[in-house]
Amino acid sequence: MTALPTPDADTFVIEPEGLSALVEALCHEGYRVVGPSVRDGAIVLGEIASANELPCGWTARHEAAAYRVERRDDDAVFGWAVGPHSWKQELMPSRVRLWRASSAESVEEEPPPGRPLALFGVRSCDLHAIAIQDRVFLEGRYVERDYALRRTGAFVVAVDCGEPGGTCFCASLGTGPRADAGFDLALTELVSTEHRFVVRVGSDTGREIARLLPVRAATDADLEAALAVTDEAAGRMGRRLEAGGLRDLLAGNLEHPRFAEVAERCLTCGNCTLVCPTCFCTSVEDVNDLADGSAERWRSWDSCFSTEYSYIHGGSVRRSPRARYRQWLTHKFGTWHDQFGTSGCVGCGRCITWCPVGIDVTEELAAIRAGDGEVDHAHAR
Amino acid sequence: MSAVATCPKLAVWKFSSCDGCQLSLLDCEDELLAIAEEIEIAYFPEATSGEIEGPYDVSLVEGSVTTAHDVGRIQEVRAQSALLVTIGACATAGGIQALRNFVDVGEWIPLVYASPEYVSTLETSTPIADHVPVDLELRGCPISKAQLVDTVSALLHGRRPRLATTSVCTECKARGTPCVMVAHGTPCLGPVTQAGCGAICPAYARGCYGCFGPMESPNVAALARQWRELGAGDDVMLRALRTFNANAPAFREASYDHE
Numbered sequence: 001m002t003a004l005p006t007p008d009a010d011t012f013v014i015e016p017e018g019l020s021a022l023v024e025a026l027c028h029e030g031y032r033v034v035g036p037s038v039r040d041g042a043i044v045l046g047e048i049a050s051a052n053e054l055p056c057g058w059t060a061r062h063e064a065a066a067y068r069v070e071r072r073d074d075d076a077v078f079g080w081a082v083g084p085h086s087w088k089q090e091l092m093p094s095r096v097r098l099w100r101a102s103s104a105e106s107v108e109e110e111p112p113p114g115r116p117l118a119l120f121g122v123r124s125c126d127l128h129a130i131a132i133q134d135r136v137f138l139e140g141r142y143v144e145r146d147y148a149l150r151r152t153g154a155f156v157v158a159v160d161c162g163e164p165g166g167t168c169f170c171a172s173l174g175t176g177p178r179a180d181a182g183f184d185l186a187l188t189e190l191v192s193t194e195h196r197f198v199v200r201v202g203s204d205t206g207r208e209i210a211r212l213l214p215v216r217a218a219t220d221a222d223l224e225a226a227l228a229v230t231d232e233a234a235g236r237m238g239r240r241l242e243a244g245g246l247r248d249l250l251a252g253n254l255e256h257p258r259f260a261e262v263a264e265r266c267l268t269c270g271n272c273t274l275v276c277p278t279c280f281c282t283s284v285e286d287v288n289d290l291a292d293g294s295a296e297r298w299r300s301w302d303s304c305f306s307t308e309y310s311y312i313h314g315g316s317v318r319r320s321p322r323a324r325y326r327q328w329l330t331h332k333f334g335t336w337h338d339q340f341g342t343s344g345c346v347g348c349g350r351c352i353t354w355c356p357v358g359i360d361v362t363e364e365l366a367a368i369r370a371g372d373g374e375v376d377h378a379h380a381r
Numbered sequence: 382m383s384a385v386a387t388c389p390k391l392a393v394w395k396f397s398s399c400d401g402c403q404l405s406l407l408d409c410e411d412e413l414l415a416i417a418e419e420i421e422i423a424y425f426p427e428a429t430s431g432e433i434e435g436p437y438d439v440s441l442v443e444g445s446v447t448t449a450h451d452v453g454r455i456q457e458v459r460a461q462s463a464l465l466v467t468i469g470a471c472a473t474a475g476g477i478q479a480l481r482n483f484v485d486v487g488e489w490i491p492l493v494y495a496s497p498e499y500v501s502t503l504e505t506s507t508p509i510a511d512h513v514p515v516d517l518e519l520r521g522c523p524i525s526k527a528q529l530v531d532t533v534s535a536l537l538h539g540r541r542p543r544l545a546t547t548s549v550c551t552e553c554k555a556r557g558t559p560c561v562m563v564a565h566g567t568p569c570l571g572p573v574t575q576a577g578c579g580a581i582c583p584a585y586a587r588g589c590y591g592c593f594g595p596m597e598s599p600n601v602a603a604l605a606r607q608w609r610e611l612g613a614g615d616d617v618m619l620r621a622l623r624t625f626n627a628n629a630p631a632f633r634e635a636s637y638d639h640e
Contacts, residue, residue: 039559040558040559040564040586041559041564041565041586042559042564044557044559046557065562065563065607065610066563066566067559067560067563067564068564069564083559084559084560084563084564085557089557094554094555094556094557095555264600264603265600265603266600266603267548267572267573267599267600267603267604268548268596268597268598268600269547269548269550269551269571269572269573269596270547270548270550270551270554271550271554271560271572274550274551274554274555275554285543286540287531287534287543288534288535288538288540289534290412290415290416290419290530290533290534290537291415291418291419300555301551301554301555303547303551305547306545306546306547306551306597307546307597307598308545308546308547308597321598321600353563354560354563356550356560356562356563356569356571356572356604356607357572357603357604357606357607358607
């Protein structure tokens with residue numbers, strides 16, 4: 001790179017070429033850059049080596065149980081809302097080895113990943129989801145070693161949301177659409193006139209990387225246009241949720257008839273928990289080599305929708321689909337507050353889009369609120 | 382489950398089946414050499430003509446019970462086996478041949494065979510567990526090679542085998558495959574089918590065919606309503622349910638709603 005102007009403020013502007021330079025700079029600095037691209041009919045996350053792999057000119061339509069990628073009529077790179085993947089696949093992968101042992105005396109913990117992560121294109125809802133997982137894994141009494149190794153030193157490029165999907169409701173929860181914290185750099189994409197990105201610096205590491213980019217100073221017009229993107233997006237959320245008092249509402253409605261009703265529709269397939277960027281349940285299992293007697297312990301994603309997950313002596317605690325759905329909903333929106341001090345939901349809408357039968361948490365919670373105090377005598381204990 | 386004795390004896394038995402699951406064992410190649418060093422393969426007609434007398438520490442049983450002869454023979458196998466593991470959709474659910482359970486076998490035999498008088502068969506094809514107690518089931522049509530090796534390894538070392546009873550969706554999500562129902566509108570049996578195959582078909586943009594049979598709490602009625610939304614009506618769902626695991630109770634009972 002040549003003739004690199006130094007950003008003289010913590011807000012500046014880059015051109016589309018600057019975006020390519022940003023991916024290159026991160027790769028060059030030794031990061032494993034993970035970002036969005038179009039694959040298998042969806043905008044998914046994976047390692048990228050160049051900005052050419054980003055979903056330029058693509059968008060996606062979201063409804064309950066329906067998602068379709070489509071062409072846009074412009075070259076927007078981030079003109080879509082979150083896809084089926086979340087950053088949890090990088091920070092708490094679906095299956096990781098925790099240790100291996102060739103004998104009782106030689107237990108080796110899994111070495112740290114070779115390269116630090118750069119998460120490229122994190123939306124505000126997902127920044128909040130990462131903050132929630134940080135609280136769960138890093139700030140409690142016990143630190144999750146594998147998560148800490150992946151999370152520590154991870155570089156975060158946030159992107160303000162200008163194109164909320166049909167199942168989005170971050171505006172109802174105050175978790176978006178504008179990135180407010182938890183990033184090294186945050187971009188707002190402007191496509192209407194000159195295609196450019198307004199960049200905000202969120203950390204010293206972000207400032208170091210920004211020095212490697214061809215930038216120009218941001219004008220008042222740039223800043224106004226950037227704010228307008230998220231202001232306008234906030235008004236176009238596909239879903240809305242009345243978030244006030246949910247903890248108490250759910251605590252007072254554990255025998256609400258809606259739980260039996262939703263259980264009629266629920267497949268107990270676990271998709272909602274697996275696409276949720278905050279759901280953190282895992283199980284550990286041991287494997288051994290057939291011949292040499294060595295053993296390994298692996299951690300894998302699990303779900304409160306599996307009977308095995310709540311299996312204790314004598315059987316599963318939550319045998320009925322009603323009990324499992326209730327556990328998930330009341331934990332996510334209710335007891336999460338008691339356990340971790342916030343809601344477990346960030347309004348990304350993935351559980352609505354990717355439920356194969358389109359069960360919609362905003363609808364379920366509204367139904368419980370509408371029938372506050374009703375008791376399902378057929379199922380209540 | 383306790384570990385089996387040193388140099389345990391393994392037997393592989395065939396009932397009504399295509400031999401595909403036994404071939405999965407032969408297909409283990411590298412692992413098979415390790416298995417052969419650790420255990421005595423006492424009876425395995427697909428692989429060897431040698432035969433060692435029982436009793437056996439572990440019997441792998443492939444195939445379903447479709448003849449009067451099978452009914453007697455499975456009792457003998459059970460009596461000689463410390464652990465009996467059924468392998469594949471035939472042994473665990475009755476297999477494709479359980480389609481006969483929905484029709485009059487007497488009427489069909491002359492339509493299929495030139496000399497029906499030579500055919501001696503039961504009216505139904507039933508899983509091994511309908512006849513004798515079964516210690517462990519490996520699902521699939523065919524079984525998963527990885528599950529087979531892991532199970533044999535677990536039994537040899539006294540470890541709990543890893544056999545998920547959750548949906549195939551859990552495997553799609555673990556490998557990052559976008560849902561084919563949601564992203565493509567393709568009807569898929571994954572949400573009601575047990576994991577274990579590694580979610581192969583959706584990774585190739587196909588819906589799940591249900592080879593591993595019903596998952597632990599299948600809600601077929603709810604899935605069928607969604608299939609209808611996607612344009613797949615009763616005939617499609619009937620055919621999907623009545624394929625590899627037609628006689629598995631959850632699929633069998635749900636299939637009557639689509640006749």
